[in-house]
Amino acid sequence: MTDENRVIGNNGKLPWRLPSDLARFKENTQQTGVMIMGHNTYASILERNNKPLQGRKHIVLTRNKFLSSQYASVTFARSVEKALMEVTLSGGRAFVIGGGEIYRIFLQLPEVKRLYITTVYAPELSGDAYFPDIDMRYWKLIFGSTICQWDTKDEYETSHEMYLHLAQ
Numbered sequence: 214m215t216d217e218n219r220v221i222g223n224n225g226k227l228p229w230r231l232p233s234d235l236a237r238f239k240e241n242t243q244q245t246g247v248m249i250m251g252h253n254t255y256a257s258i259l260e261r262n263n264k265p266l267q268g269r270k271h272i273v274l275t276r277n278k279f280l281s282s283q284y285a286s287v288t289f290a291r292s293v294e295k296a297l298m299e300v301t302l303s304g305g306r307a308f309v310i311g312g313g314e315i316y317r318i319f320l321q322l323p324e325v326k327r328l329y330i331t332t333v334y335a336p337e338l339s340g341d342a343y344f345p346d347i348d349m350r351y352w353k354l355i356f357g358s359t360i361c362q363w364d365t366k367d368e369y370e371t372s373h374e375m376y377l378h379l380a381q
């Protein structure tokens with residue numbers, strides 16, 4: 214989820230309330246069952262839900278060697294290579310769910326083949342986490358929705374796009 218200025222987060226939280234997109238996120242990630250995320254994003258999930266997201270494995274990147282998880286569904290990976298190894302051990306497919314630092318790293322890897330983007334049409338929002346500025350010439354648009362308020366409780370209109378990497 215990103216706004217038109219690539220803002221994705223502020224103060225460790227999402228800067229909008231979009232139930233329709235959270236439902237879409239849940240459906241997509243439950244299908245794959247495995248998610249890669251940065252430590253800050255994991256912290257924001259715990260803050261919001263008090264526990265990890267149900268039914269999905271969380272591979273959390275951190276350089277902190279002293280962390281250990283109290284949850285069977287959460288594995289800490291100390292490097293990108295170890296995170297990718299965990300994905301292989303977990304069936305070979307995963308969603309990279311952010312945040313900014315993690316998107317920046319993973320969007321440069323050949324393993325990343327699809328992009329699911331929600332664009333949020335919000336007036337200028339303050340943010341401290343951003344989606345990277347990627348070269349869209351290497352991505353082919355496969356699906357693009359209309360711009361719409363998909364749920365009456367959504368704070369803003371959104372559109373959804375799916376891209377495939379052209380090298381795949």
Ligand SMILES: NC(=O)c1ccc[n+]([C@@H]2O[C@H](COP(=O)([O-])OP(=O)(O)OC[C@H]3O[C@@H](n4cnc5c(N)ncnc54)[C@H](OP(=O)(O)O)[C@@H]3O)[C@@H](O)[C@H]2O)c1
Nearest residue numbers: 214222225226251252253254274275276311312313314315
């Ligand atoms: N709009 C969206 O779709 C979306 C999605 C996800 C998150 N968000 C938002 O984005 C913000 C969080 O993003 P962020 O950029 O601050 O943090 P982040 O990407 O979630 O996590 C960064 C952390 O990951 C670890 N890390 C990074 N590179 C690593 C590497 N190469 N090896 C091992 N560990 C590594 C480090 O953890 P340690 O410091 O523990 O070493 C680093 O501090 C929040 O506001 C969140 O709500 C938005």
